[in-house]
Amino acid sequence: MEKKEHFFLKIYDLGIIKFGNFTLKSGIKSPIYIDFRPIASRPDLLIKLSDLLINETNFSDFELICGVPYAALPIATALSLRTNVPLIIKRKENKGYGTERMIEGIYKKGQNCFLIEDVITSGDSLLKTIIDLEKEGLIIKDIMSILDREQGGIENIKKRGYNIKTLFRIGDILNMLNKINLLKKKELHMIQLFFKKKIKNVQEKRLSYEEKRKKLNHPIGKKLIDISLEKKTNLIFSADIMYSNKILELVNSIGDIICGLKIHADIINDFSSSFITSLKKISLEKKFLLFEDRKLSDVGYTNYLQLHYGIHKISSWADIITVHLLSGKNSIQKLNIPCNMALITISEMSSHDRLSDDNYIRNVLNISIKNPKVIGTVAQRKVDDRLLLFSPGIHFSNNKNNKKKDYIHPRKAFEKNKTDFIIVGKAIYQSKNPVLEAEKYRKEAWNAYETKL
Ligand code: 5BU
Numbered sequence: 001m002e003k004k005e006h007f008f009l010k011i012y013d014l015g016i017i018k019f020g021n022f023t024l025k026s027g028i029k030s031p032i033y034i035d036f037r038p039i040a041s042r043p044d045l046l047i048k049l050s051d052l053l054i055n056e057t058n059f060s061d062f063e064l065i066c067g068v069p070y071a072a073l074p075i076a077t078a079l080s081l082r083t084n085v086p087l088i089i090k091r092k093e094n095k096g097y098g099t100e101r102m103i104e105g106i107y108k109k110g111q112n113c114f115l116i117e118d119v120i121t122s123g124d125s126l127l128k129t130i131i132d133l134e135k136e137g138l139i140i141k142d143i144m145s146i147l148d149r150e151q152g153g154i155e156n157i158k159k160r161g162y163n164i165k166t167l168f169r170i171g172d173i174l175n176m177l178n179k180i181n182l183l184k185k186k187e188l189h190m191i192q193l194f195f196k197k198k199i200k201n202v203q204e205k206r207l208s209y210e211e212k213r214k215k216l217n218h219p220i221g222k223k224l225i226d227i228s229l230e231k232k233t234n235l236i237f238s239a240d241i242m243y244s245n246k247i248l249e250l251v252n253s254i255g256d257i258i259c260g261l262k263i264h265a266d267i268i269n270d271f272s273s274s275f276i277t278s279l280k281k282i283s284l285e286k287k288f289l290l291f292e293d294r295k296l297s298d299v300g301y302t303n304y305l306q307l308h309y310g311i312h313k314i315s316s317w318a319d320i321i322t323v324h325l326l327s328g329k330n331s332i333q334k335l336n337i338p339c340n341m342a343l344i345t346i347s348e349m350s351s352h353d354r355l356s357d358d359n360y361i362r363n364v365l366n367i368s369i370k371n372p373k374v375i376g377t378v379a380q381r382k383v384d385d386r387l388l389l390f391s392p393g394i395h396f397s398n399n400k401n402n403k404k405k406d407y408i409h410p411r412k413a414f415e416k417n418k419t420d421f422i423i424v425g426k427a428i429y430q431s432k433n434p435v436l437e438a439e440k441y442r443k444e445a446w447n448a449y450e451t452k453l
Contacts, residue, residue, distance in 0.1 A: 088104065218374075
């Protein structure tokens with residue numbers, strides 16, 4: 001028997017898994033309850049557990065260790081003693097007197113903290129701890145759970161950009177207990193049914209546009225969704241074309257089947273205010289929003305100038321503008337954005353050799369959620385439901401010959417990433433019949449959205 005399994009049987013003997021009818025913290029009824037607290041009274045097992053965790057992770061990368069209160073506190077303490085990495089303690093509630101700190105111990109802003117959780121279900125309590133630690137300026141990148149109940153928590157945390165690993169998975173544990181006849185047949189059946197149902201729910205369901213709309217505060221986010229629902233389209237056309245009359249011509253013919261038009265104003269040779277007037281007129285008649293894919297990425301004041309001045313005067317016509325957050329969260333805080341204009345951040349580009357790592361993506365997502373001007377983001381993964389997800393890099397043709405490495409099929413964007421909107425350029429404007437082609441993309445994307453509901 002593997003070392004890990006051997007260890008699990010030892011803690012199983014302490015009664016950490018109970019079978020029956022339980023109501024979990026989330027209100028979910030469950031036939032199984034897992035509680036790691038008894039390990040606190042067994043120093044020998046705490047040491048063994050720490051050593052298993054040390055096998056999985058390189059602790060020289062960390063300056064601090066913290067456990068999600070309360071069950072993971074003794075585990076974090078043991079881990080700190082074994083690794084010599086200092087411990088900090090996260091409170092569940094503010095004690096309301098004295099220093100009123102949520103985190104106890106010695107730490108400084110910018111320190112890299114390893115976080116440990118005992119059992120992960122939805123990931124909600126873990127997330128609360130992460131937010132409190134980040135508020136103190138600590139950096140959380142790597143997290144480990146002892147046991148994953150396989151109910152979506154790991155995916156939930158991963159989609160926010162954190163690295164999370166687990167020592168045990170409930171499915172493996174149940175199989176092992178069953179193999180050595182520690183489970184009654186009826187018990188096993190009930191448990192398997194419960195987990196199968198939950199896993200299916202978590203993995204397959206996505207929020208509808210109506211549900212997403214409720215989570216958005218910005219009028220432009222709501223408007224985009226209203227347009228999509230009314231026209232049954234989640235297609236944004238990217239008109240990367242150098243001549244204004246060609247753009248107007250194309251948009252006139254496909255305006256009815258898109259919810260947004262994305263342009264790069266700075267590639268249009270004959271850009272003019274009359275072009276913008278015409279474009280705006282078509283967008284109002286045919287009901288779609290105007291996106292300027294400017295990807296502002298400078299320091300705040302330069303972003304501000306680029307948004308309002310120069311020949312493009314983006315803020316005078318665009319409904320939405322894209323921004324990078326390479327310069328940090330302050331770079332988009334004082335842009336003086338009109339109230340009927342919104343931002344889309346870029347967390348993760350569609351190019352296969354992009355440089356953004358999980359830490360960067362996580363930071364962009366966190367800033368995006370907190371900034372009321374941001375309605376969504378570009379990323380190549382599922383993101384928090386409070387953000388709309390936009391997916392460029394879309395093409396029907398697969399990437400067998402490696403030429404289309406930067407592209408995914410529209411269906412995949414909905415199935416894998418639970419995207420909200422696809423952005424399609426060349427596949428439409430370089431085709432022989434852009435109207436027919438755009439309609440194909442609209443239909444595919446709308447069906448892909450509906451079948452995942
Ligand atoms: P394409 O022809 O479908 O590849 O056009 C995609 C458009 O989306 C193009 O304007 C890009 O500048 C833009 N884009 C992208 O391709 N990938 C990204 O991550 C972001 C924007 Br953000």
